Amino acid sequence: MIRKTRLVHREADGRRIPGTWRHAFINNGGRYFLTDLFIYADGIVDAWEPVTLEEFEQKLASGWVATELPEGGRASGHHLAEWTFGTPRTWHTAEQLLAEVRDTVDELNGRPDSTDRCLAAVDRFMADRTEANRLAVRETYYAIPETVRHYALGDMDLKDWPLRILAAGPGGTDEVAEEEVGREDYEEAIAYFADGAGWGPAAGPAADACPPSLHVPHCFPAASDTPDKTALRNTYPAPIVYEGTVHPTVVHAYWALSTLDPAARAAITAADSPFTAKRLGEEAVRHGDWERTRTAVLGRLLLAKFTQHPELAAVLLATGTAAILYDDMDDPFWGDNGGRGRNWMGRLLELTRAELPAPAGPEPVRRAPAGR
Template identity: 40%
Template sequence: MAWRGPTYRTVDGERIDGVWCHVWRRGDFRGEYHVDDLVLYADGTVVCGEGMDLPGLKRLLDAGRLALTPPDTPVRVDDRSKWESRWGEPRTPESFLLEVADQVEELNGRPTAARRCWDAAGRYAREPSEANRELLRAAYLAVPQHLRVFVLGDMDLQDRPLRILLTDVGAHVDGDGPLVTAEMHERGLDYFRRQAEAIAAAEQRRAALHADDPVTAGRATVTSHQGVYPRGWPAEPGLFMLRNEFPAPIAYGGETYASVLHGYWALSAADPADRARIREAPSGRDAQERGGGVVRREGWTGLRLAVMADLLRAKFTQHPELGAVLLGTGDARIRYTGYSDSPFWLDEHDDRGRNWVGRLLELVRSELALAQETQGISQTQGNHQTQGIRQTWGGQGTQEPQGVHITE
């Protein structure tokens, strides 16, 4: 049984992330078990036929209304000693409840039992005191019993380094394993020291490779929704200016288009007569309807992203007031939604949505910011050069040298 995801539900406009797994649920009438989805959310809500919390899940497991394996599954028999066994302990309702609680921690971005065990092992390796050893023991036992063998992610040694460290010198590991010596303890400590060094080196390398990642959280996502205005455009359209159907004349390729949609669909047409008819459409959506029914120019699929990017650049550079609206979104992710465009351009909730308009808007925004900064640098450098000329030729109030023109 494995957890799958992602999934989510929305509560009061807030997205609550979740994961799900298969369980076997007993029917109310015949008493037969059938496979069902158990969905777990970050707020601790569990849904399996009905909604419940973690205590409610425990009651269903205790009553036998939910099972973790098919009822007719044969019990696995492992005759080997615990030390030699390669299997984890059986999953029980009690250990499953610990696993569910651990999943809630992970969904909320908090340390899981496995992470806390690793941290305790690292602390004990750095300072091998008896107090830290007891903290490690508590952290290891907090890992769900059926998952302890996998807690280190080591396919060869599994959790044996931990079990050795938690066994007293002179005692047998698990009662039937090897006799623990001081040298074995030292090797166990060295195992975690080497792991800590490897993790530190990997994090240092990742920090160098990801040095251009933002160090703080960006602004909240901006969503550009499609809208309908039968009585005309609002006096302050706001973020609707980002829409491709927003009327903003664009000069591009020797022609003028009334909106991005006019330009995009006209340029997609193979026949010049169709292009003219699309260009003259009364609105952007009319242009889209006209363009959607004509023969496409050859290779359009490979050209369309570049054309859309060019049209968006033209729109926001030729209309500075629109460029200011786009820059006003800061570093926010832009979701472009709607019901008239193809999923290729929109941010849909399934894997069809590519959000290419939103992504291109973010690209153009970055280009506008760069142009703005470059212009500011150029102005600053010009002012410094002017001041330098004044100082070179006699300082304040002196006559400018012949052939040097200074622009304020």
């Protein structure tokens, strides 16, 4: 359950995104750093950089967000202390931490989390005491992260004992006590739930659901037969025709259009990479109206890119209504950059998405007129 003292927020595209935080260890080059892990209602998790839940899962799997701490490992708390692990003991596995983070996102949005789903299964069982419904309680109970199961009932004395007994069933094994569940204990657990008083976590205030955000990280993309969200980056190698000139990427076109010098334009367009094109563009003399018109120009270039490449348009349309957070480490005007930038690239991608035609659906079935 989220503690009110841990509520935070960030601003994204003019929206206030609620969140919370917890501690975590980051393994950076073999050294462990105690840091704050920020979790937001739109599914963005910030552990030194903002990532989606799927990207966070990858960081857990790689050990970058560390749930295993080695004996003798060097650790640091920023401007606080440095130490070496003696006989470390951790409470989480990567799977448990991920499950807790997913629960937190649900809670921030006012949606049922794994505990709520388990208690709902208990209600169904108590209304119809079939073995199938009891097994549903068991399944949902073990879906609760192990580290928080004992808080599920909000009972300071029994903790989750009645849930464990109901999940195990008579003759089954209470996996915490490592004992067989007798009929007397089982009936006592049933009576606990039948009483209905004093169990279940207190309901918090309903929250406005926050649609998930899409994070487009800073990376060097390569063309692919099955492009993913890296295709949304301006550096993605998708040639576009604009004003009669073929540009290898949006970056080439953007910087070529920033100058009126024909020689500089030609050199930028012919640059061997987007990064060379950007460097040449920054060195060229930009025309006087560029600062005022650059956002509109980039919007037109994005529309050209996605209308000329239907396979990339499909990637953008597949983002639905998600807010798009675009990383640009060099420019806080274009990038979201962990909530510190203005994210104009993300906004332009959302506007472009709105201008693209919806994908064609199946042909409607034509019915023959009645009587024929």
